[in-house]
Amino acid sequence: MSDVAMETRFEVGGMDCGGCARKVDTAVRRIPGVLDVSVSVTGAGMTVSHDDTVDLVAIERKVELLGFTARAAAVAGPTSTHATLASAQEQLADRLGHGHDHDHAPMERGPAALPWWRSVKARVTVAAGVAFVAALIAAGIEPQIAAYAFDAAMLVGLLPIARRALAAARSGTPFSIEMLMTIAAVGAAIIGAGEEGAAIVFLFLVGELLEGVAAGKARSGIRSLNALIPKTAILDEDGRTREVPAALVAIGSVILIRPGDRIASDGVIVDGEGSVDEASVTGESEPVAKRPGSTVFAGTINGDGVIRVRATATAADNTIARVVRLVEKAQESKAPTERFIDRFSRYYTPGVVVAAILVAAVPPLFLGAEWPVWIYKGLAILLIGCPCALVISTPAAIASSLAAGARQGLLIKGGAVLETLAGISAVAFDKTGTLTAGKPVVTDVLGFDRSATAVIALAAALEAESNHPLASAILAKFDGERSGLPAVFNASAAAGRGIVGTLDGLDVFFGSPAAIGDVVVPADRSAQIAVLQDEGKTVSVLVVGNVLAGAVAMRDQPRPDANVGLQALRDIGIKIVMLTGDNRRVATAVASDLAIDARSELLPADKQRLVAELQSEGYKVAKVGDGINDAPALAAADVGIAMGGGTDVALETADAATLHGRVADVAAMIALAKRTMRNIRQNVAMALGLKAIFLVTTIVGVTGLWPAILADTGATVLVTMNALRLLAPPRLRAPAV
Numbered sequence: 001m002s003d004v005a006m007e008t009r010f011e012v013g014g015m016d017c018g019g020c021a022r023k024v025d026t027a028v029r030r031i032p033g034v035l036d037v038s039v040s041v042t043g044a045g046m047t048v049s050h051d052d053t054v055d056l057v058a059i060e061r062k063v064e065l066l067g068f069t070a071r072a073a074a075v076a077g078p079t080s081t082h083a084t085l086a087s088a089q090e091q092l093a094d095r096l097g098h099g100h101d102h103d104h105a106p107m108e109r110g111p112a113a114l115p116w117w118r119s120v121k122a123r124v125t126v127a128a129g130v131a132f133v134a135a136l137i138a139a140g141i142e143p144q145i146a147a148y149a150f151d152a153a154m155l156v157g158l159l160p161i162a163r164r165a166l167a168a169a170r171s172g173t174p175f176s177i178e179m180l181m182t183i184a185a186v187g188a189a190i191i192g193a194g195e196e197g198a199a200i201v202f203l204f205l206v207g208e209l210l211e212g213v214a215a216g217k218a219r220s221g222i223r224s225l226n227a228l229i230p231k232t233a234i235l236d237e238d239g240r241t242r243e244v245p246a247a248l249v250a251i252g253s254v255i256l257i258r259p260g261d262r263i264a265s266d267g268v269i270v271d272g273e274g275s276v277d278e279a280s281v282t283g284e285s286e287p288v289a290k291r292p293g294s295t296v297f298a299g300t301i302n303g304d305g306v307i308r309v310r311a312t313a314t315a316a317d318n319t320i321a322r323v324v325r326l327v328e329k330a331q332e333s334k335a336p337t338e339r340f341i342d343r344f345s346r347y348y349t350p351g352v353v354v355a356a357i358l359v360a361a362v363p364p365l366f367l368g369a370e371w372p373v374w375i376y377k378g379l380a381i382l383l384i385g386c387p388c389a390l391v392i393s394t395p396a397a398i399a400s401s402l403a404a405g406a407r408q409g410l411l412i413k414g415g416a417v418l419e420t421l422a423g424i425s426a427v428a429f430d431k432t433g434t435l436t437a438g439k440p441v442v443t444d445v446l447g448f449d450r451s452a453t454a455v456i457a458l459a460a461a462l463e464a465e466s467n468h469p470l471a472s473a474i475l476a477k478f479d480g481e482r483s484g485l486p487a488v489f490n491a492s493a494a495a496g497r498g499i500v501g502t503l504d505g506l507d508v509f510f511g512s513p514a515a516i517g518d519v520v521v522p523a524d525r526s527a528q529i530a531v532l533q534d535e536g537k538t539v540s541v542l543v544v545g546n547v548l549a550g551a552v553a554m555r556d557q558p559r560p561d562a563n564v565g566l567q568a569l570r571d572i573g574i575k576i577v578m579l580t581g582d583n584r585r586v587a588t589a590v591a592s593d594l595a596i597d598a599r600s601e602l603l604p605a606d607k608q609r610l611v612a613e614l615q616s617e618g619y620k621v622a623k624v625g626d627g628i629n630d631a632p633a634l635a636a637a638d639v640g641i642a643m644g645g646g647t648d649v650a651l652e653t654a655d656a657a658t659l660h661g662r663v664a665d666v667a668a669m670i671a672l673a674k675r676t677m678r679n680i681r682q683n684v685a686m687a688l689g690l691k692a693i694f695l696v697t698t699i700v701g702v703t704g705l706w707p708a709i710l711a712d713t714g715a716t717v718l719v720t721m722n723a724l725r726l727l728a729p730p731r732l733r734a735p736a737v
Contacts, residue, residue: 012046150189232245233265274305377698377699400725402414443537444532506544532551581604607632639655
């Protein structure tokens with residue numbers, strides 16, 4: 001075996017639950033050359049780590065024998081040699097170029113699966129249902145042929161199930177759900193319970209179909225992210241333009257983006273300027289001003305002006321693609337509860353088979369009981385003991401939860417993170433860009449020698465051509481059309497001081513109070529300015545001629561939803577603290593507005609230390625920050641949450657990220673985690689509770705095969721439908737007034 005490791009990603013269609021994933025995993029691991037396998041039901045894919053001797057087509061065929069489809073989608077190998085990579089790619093090219101025959105009907109293909117009602121499973125289920133109804137009619141018309149009619153109806157649905165059972169057994173999974181169903185159905189026919197055998201096969205197929213619908217709904221949340229990327233891009237090559245598929249845009253290519261177009265690649269603006277709507281990626285509610293040198297993200301929308309962007313990532317590695325991969329990887333990782341149930345089911349299923357054999361054989365052999373009666377009860381126990389509902393109780397809930405979160409811009413990296421989030425008791429927030437919007441707004445306009453209206457109009461006139469964040473705040477405060485601004489001439493920036501210009505022959509200055517030179521500032525005006533500065537505000541003064549005309553105060557304000565989001569956390573008993581590197585004056589002002597505790601003037605190591613102190617006091621801590629200067633604290637916390645997850649660091653260093661950058665998203669994330677854990681407990685209780693009830697009633701002879709299938713397929717349907725409830729967005733309670 002070669003020691004060169006590489007990875008191939010496969011699209012796998014037709015998987016519905018964790019049991020499907022385990023069968024695929026077990027089968028593929030047995031193929032020579034395979035080193036490791038990771039299967040994602042909701043991602044409809046499989047990543048195989050292998051050496052250069054592996055046969056990729058053999059992997060596809062092995063998966064297809066289990067009743068699924070497989071298609072090698074990508075090859076990657078950071079530790080591979082060029083020769084190794086070329087070898088694998090040649091296999092793919094040969095398969096794609098020449099194709100290969102399949103000895104069975106194709107099923108759903110990867111993420112681009114057919115609608116559930118057009119799938120092979122749907123057709124088989126409908127055929128089994130029609131056959132069962134026809135058998136009922138035939139039995140009513142001619143009772144003598146009832147047994148044959150029901151046996152024939154049973155075979156319509158059982159043959160595909162039995163085929164999958166045999167394939168799974170040959171691939172290392174002898175105790176599959178399909179095998180238990182096959183034994184029970186055949187046994188029912190042998191002891192003359194053909195009608196019940198046909199019914200349980202049909203109900204089993206209905207349950208599988210519902211699982212497929214649930215998995216499809218979970219996948220749709222991920223696919224909706226891919227829809228943000230345009231299908232085509234306009235390349236600008238030495239002044240000539242041509243339209244190409246977005247997937248073909250290479251790093252370094254220059255893309256022409258027209259007003260209203262979605263940007264096809266992450267990149268840097270090389271020509272043009274305007275505003276870009278980044279809400280789909282960063283959650284920024286207002287369009288962001290961009291100019292040459294500014295970074296833009298794939299999937300965002302160019303608002304105005306023609307810009308040219310030099311691509312810095314391929315289609316497979318842009319921001320949206322990374323988000324999708326993160327969610328798929330999260331869905332492949334298992335929560336502690338899921339891992340426990342997986343281990344439990346490995347012993348549980350063989351145990352059920354042994355119990356069913358004992359129930360069927362012991363009473364007739366040692367107590368003189370009738371064989372048909374106890375064989376019937378043994379078959380019922382076999383159906384009752386099918387672990388399908390139990391096995392999917394956790395992954396179905398987690399997959400639905402992760403998909404629902406992704407659809408709302410809440411990225412959670414796996415079931416383990418979800419379980420931890422559900423137990424969070426303290427949240428430590430960063431300030432700038434987390435609790436605050438990260439951009440200043442005008443809070444106060446003071447008129448001294450002129451009215452407040454005149455002061456803001458003059459300030460806006462001076463700042464009209466500036467791209468500085470403070471200028472944007474001034475212009476946003478000015479309530480009027482640009483045409484209504486005073487006629488200020490020769491406006492220019494005075495580096496480090498402010499803006500100067502001319503109005504009616506008088507020099508006008510707007511900027512720092514420390515830069516006004518010998519202008520006389522009355523004591524009361526100076527006191528007013530000092531009060532504003534003590535409130536953590538940046539103050540700029542307006543001087544007309546040599547007279548102090550007024551002042552404008554600005555501050556980075558709390559996000560609009562900050563109070564609502566923090567109150568939602570308080571309502572569920574979570575301790576809140578703000579950890580910031582900003583100065584004490586500013587931090588105290590923001591903390592006062594939000595009614596929270598604050599620690600200020602902190603270095604990254606200080607934030608990490610304070611998180612550790614909270615943990616030592618018994619709190620389970622979530623740290624919320626921007627994922628860059630907060631990286632040590634994010635790593636130290638039980639859960640690190642990055643606000644505005646569009647950056648590489650935010651996506652890669654934290655356990656979770658909020659793409660929309662809302663404070664309320666933190667409460668929504670924790671609420672979603674709590675709902676998920678409640679849902680899992682409900683699912684496990686339903687799965688085991690129904691089995692326990694019907695196990696007792698079967699032993700005492702009250703129920704038989706029909707109720708037994710309800711204990712299995714019925715529980716599976718209930719668990720699946722209960723998990724689907726998590727796809728609805730979490731609701732936050734209104735804050736107390």
